[in-house]
Amino acid sequence: MSLAITTARPESALLDLPWSIPLEDWPESVLAALPRGISRHVVRFVRLGNRVLAVKEIKSELADREYVMLRNLRRLEVPSVEPFGVVHGRVAEDGTPLDSCLITRHLQYSLPYRALYSQSLRPDTAVRLMDALALLLVRLHLEGFWWGDVSLSNTLFRRDAGAFAAYLVDAETGELHQRLSDGQREHDLDIAQVNIAGELMDLEAGGFLEEQADPFQVAASIIERYHSLWEALTGTERFEAGDRWRVDERIRRLNDLGFDVDELSITTDIGGTQIQITPKVVDAGHHSRRLLRLTGLDVGENQARRLLNDLDAYAAATDRQGDDDEIVAHEWLTKIYEPITRAVPRELAGRLEPAEIFHEVLEHRWYMSERAGHDIPIEAALDDYVATVLPGKPIEKSVVGVDTVEMPVIAWDD
Numbered sequence: 001m002s003l004a005i006t007t008a009r010p011e012s013a014l015l016d017l018p019w020s021i022p023l024e025d026w027p028e029s030v031l032a033a034l035p036r037g038i039s040r041h042v043v044r045f046v047r048l049g050n051r052v053l054a055v056k057e058i059k060s061e062l063a064d065r066e067y068v069m070l071r072n073l074r075r076l077e078v079p080s081v082e083p084f085g086v087v088h089g090r091v092a093e094d095g096t097p098l099d100s101c102l103i104t105r106h107l108q109y110s111l112p113y114r115a116l117y118s119q120s121l122r123p124d125t126a127v128r129l130m131d132a133l134a135l136l137l138v139r140l141h142l143e144g145f146w147w148g149d150v151s152l153s154n155t156l157f158r159r160d161a162g163a164f165a166a167y168l169v170d171a172e173t174g175e176l177h178q179r180l181s182d183g184q185r186e187h188d189l190d191i192a193q194v195n196i197a198g199e200l201m202d203l204e205a206g207g208f209l210e211e212q213a214d215p216f217q218v219a220a221s222i223i224e225r226y227h228s229l230w231e232a233l234t235g236t237e238r239f240e241a242g243d244r245w246r247v248d249e250r251i252r253r254l255n256d257l258g259f260d261v262d263e264l265s266i267t268t269d270i271g272g273t274q275i276q277i278t279p280k281v282v283d284a285g286h287h288s289r290r291l292l293r294l295t296g297l298d299v300g301e302n303q304a305r306r307l308l309n310d311l312d313a314y315a316a317a318t319d320r321q322g323d324d325d326e327i328v329a330h331e332w333l334t335k336i337y338e339p340i341t342r343a344v345p346r347e348l349a350g351r352l353e354p355a356e357i358f359h360e361v362l363e364h365r366w367y368m369s370e371r372a373g374h375d376i377p378i379e380a381a382l383d384d385y386v387a388t389v390l391p392g393k394p395i396e397k398s399v400v401g402v403d404t405v406e407m408p409v410i411a412w413d414d
Contacts, residue, residue, distance in 0.1 A: 066102055303355060361381055
């Protein structure tokens with residue numbers, strides 16, 4: 001049988017690796033010294049040029065299945081390792097057939113849970129680690145992925161500012177569905193609780209777990225965190241007509257959890273108004289690019305997110321979600337955005353850019369609505385903002401420089 005290598009990116013250097021030797025016997029000269037987690041399969045890290053790859057020895061059909069599954073997860077932008085290739089047809093020098101190998105890219109700056117716990121994690125740091133795993137599981141379930149083997153061992157963790165980000169490593173048992181049933185999600189949670197409790201007991205036996213930490217309570221806390229996240233992201237909320245500020249509040253809670261709005265649906269019946277939000281995770285710069293494409297407004301990322309939230313809420317409130325995005329955006333621009341920015345008195349308009357003024361009016365309206373307990377008309381919020389907030393903003397002025405070129409400066413009023 002001849003060696004067969006399947007890879008999304010052709011790499012001739014793969015042929016130089018010792019495929020005729022069982023993976024556990026590969027020489028140190030090709031290996032990269034990186035911490036490895038516990039795995040039922042033999043896994044080794046190798047250097048290939050400026051890359052570090054993880055190679056896992058596995059049965060042929062499982063290698064193909066996991067390679068395809070990881071590619072699908074990457075297309076869905078789920079936090080997971082990147083598949084690099086599959087190697088079939090391995091034969092030892094004595095003619096003995098060897099298992100196939102699945103190759104993935106090493107996730108830079110990531111660590112397995114045992115390496116993190118070996119550093120004597122503080123209790124609050126350990127909690128953030130479990131929060132990251134709960135969030136990963138929620139994201140997977142939102143995409144219709146049933147893991148089937150949820151565990152700390154099948155996850156890599158990477159520090160993300162003051163928290164951790166969790167990434168799926170092993171998709172061998174996973175299944176991708178259009179939508180998961182409650183039973184499938186609960187099955188994954190049952191597996192998670194059993195596996196995680198067992199792994200923490202193993203850490204406890206090795207003296208790596210805090211004395212006060214109970215493995216079963218920690219495992220149960222992940223499930224509790226999962227349920228609270230799931231409810232916050234997918235729960236249906238009812239409110240009275242005229243309480244549109246509650247839509248903004250719901251979107252803010254999603255943003256605080258690290259999610260953005262993919263779809264927002266508002267329906268009205270005799271019992272009141274019902275809101276259903278479909279969350280998603282988006283890449284950096286997504287909001288500013290989308291706003292620029294739809295409206296021509298070129299603003300910062302956080303500001304763009306707030307303006308897009310209002311645009312999406314407008315589309316839902318006017319039942320325009322099935323219409324072309326650009327048409328709805330143009331209507332929002334001409335009926336909502338421009339009338340607000342143009343209503344600012346000329347003597348105050350120069351204190352901020354129009355998009356900044358609109359953003360702050362939205363924030364001011366939400367603040368006033370929250371305090372009042374009901375929707376405040378946008379016109380009333382604008383009037384109050386112009387009267388109480390905008391006058392306190394610094395004025396942009398310009399001075400003539402040495403080369404008689406006008407240079408903008410910020411001058412603060414006394």
